[in-house]
Amino acid sequence: MEKKNIDWSNLGFGYVQTDKRYVSNFKDGSWDEGTLTSDATVVINECAGVLQYAQTVFEGLKAYTTEDGHIVTFRPDLNAARLKASAERLEMPAFPEDRFIDAIVQTVAANEAYVPPYGSGATLYIRPYLFGTNPVIGVKPADEYQFRVFTTPVGPYFKGGVRPLTIRVSDFDRAAPHGTGHIKAGLNYAMSLHAIVSAHKEGYDENLYLDPATRTKVEETGGANFLFVSKDGKVVTPKSSSILPSITRRSLVYVAKEYLGLEVEEREVYLSELEDMAECGLCGTAAVISPVGKIVDHGKEICFPSGMSEMGPVTKKLYETLTGIQMGRIEAPEGWIKVIR
Ligand SMILES: *Cc1c(COP(=O)(O)O)cnc(C)c1O
Numbered sequence: 168m169e170k171k172n173i174d175w176s177n178l179g180f181g182y183v184q185t186d187k188r189y190v191s192n193f194k195d196g197s198w199d200e201g202t203l204t205s206d207a208t209v210v211i212n213e214c215a216g217v218l219q220y221a222q223t224v225f226e227g228l229k230a231y232t233t234e235d236g237h238i239v240t241f242r243p244d245l246n247a248a249r250l251k252a253s254a255e256r257l258e259m260p261a262f263p264e265d266r267f268i269d270a271i272v273q274t275v276a277a278n279e280a281y282v283p284p285y286g287s288g289a290t291l292y293i294r295p296y297l298f299g300t301n302p303v304i305g306v307k308p309a310d311e312y313q314f315r316v317f318t319t320p321v322g323p324y325f326k327g328g329v330r331p332l333t334i335r336v337s338d339f340d341r342a343a344p345h346g347t348g349h350i351k352a353g354l355n356y357a358m359s360l361h362a363i364v365s366a367h368k369e370g371y372d373e374n375l376y377l378d379p380a381t382r383t384k385v386e387e388t389g390g391a392n393f394l395f396v397s398k399d400g401k402v403v404t405p406k407s408s409s410i411l412p413s414i415t416r417r418s419l420v421y422v423a424k425e426y427l428g429l430e431v432e433e434r435e436v437y438l439s440e441l442e443d444m445a446e447c448g449l450c451g452t453a454a455v456i457s458p459v460g461k462i463v464d465h466g467k468e469i470c471f472p473s474g475m476s477e478m479g480p481v482t483k484k485l486y487e488t489l490t491g492i493q494m495g496r497i498e499a500p501e502g503w504i505k506v507i508r
Pocket residue numbers: 227351387388389390391392411412413414415416450451452453
């Protein structure tokens with residue numbers, strides 16, 4: 168298979184149209200057989216449920232080329248389960264989990280020419296999503312839905328080296344205590360846009376959202392979970408029913424315990440405790456872990472001892488172990504790697 172002529176290591180994180188995408192439609196109570204198509208355009212009615220009342224959920228994962236030349240994805244069964252949970256919360260029909268994995272495999276295989284080579288740092292980002300398609304004007308769930316999967320090659324996250332982030336404690340809230348913070352819904356992102364644009368204007372990379380009920384506990388950023396390392400070497404990650412359950416964070420917790428022999432605490436984390444932390448990172452599919460150097464709480468700076476020029480030592484070990492597992496350099500736990508080719 169001849170690869171596309173793309174400058175892999177200089178790719179950014181943007182949409183690059185690839186050859187094929189997967190589409191399946193839900194109508195009269197069931198999903199059709201699904202197919203790959205070359206048509207990147209979606210045509211829906213002007214009154215479609217997704218356009219009027221934002222009835223849409225999504226997933227994000229990646230395909231990689233491993234050291235020995237296979238094309239793989241990482242724990243797609245967890246994305247399948249999470250999409251199902253997200254769909255159910257928004258009264259949408261779940262796409263069957265086994266068919267979700269089959270759709271990922273088919274879409275990646277059909278776009279093999281866009282899977283970046285091993286060592287380039289680039290990956291093929293996979294975006295599965297589900298939305299209401301038929302006209303809905305009175306507020307209720309749609310009756311018809313579309314499930315799609317497209318892929319787009321994305322460049323190395325740490326181009327030109329690691330740069331620890333500076334984030335601010337946000338005055339906006341991300342997710343209400345019994346709301347939709349724990350599902351991967353477009354609506355959670357629409358309402359975060361104003362907060363992130365204003366954070367960027369003020370020179371911050373990200374927003375740290377607090378729990379809206381008490382505004383004392385750390386939740387997450389707009390699109391990544393927190394992982395801290397305490398000064399006594401424990402990995403600490405916030406626990407809350409309104410945090411999106413990051414697959415990267417859950418995998419890093421396993422790696423910390425089982426590969427690195429570290430103690431892990433999943434618990435409520437108070438903003439007031441952050442001064443006692445040695446390292447801080449943001450976990451998600453995009454970067455695996457991005458180190459955070461500084462958190463600013465209304466003028467008060469919390470500077471982590473790991474500093475503004477490199478990852479902290481524990482963060483780095485976690486990052487290297489998990490990326491080693493993904494790229495086939497370190498043996499993976501049973502069931503973590505789905506081989507496509
Ligand atoms: C997708 C997402 C994450 C990261 O989850 P991964 O499964 O690790 O990619 C974290 N927080 C939010 C709000 C998200 O939408």
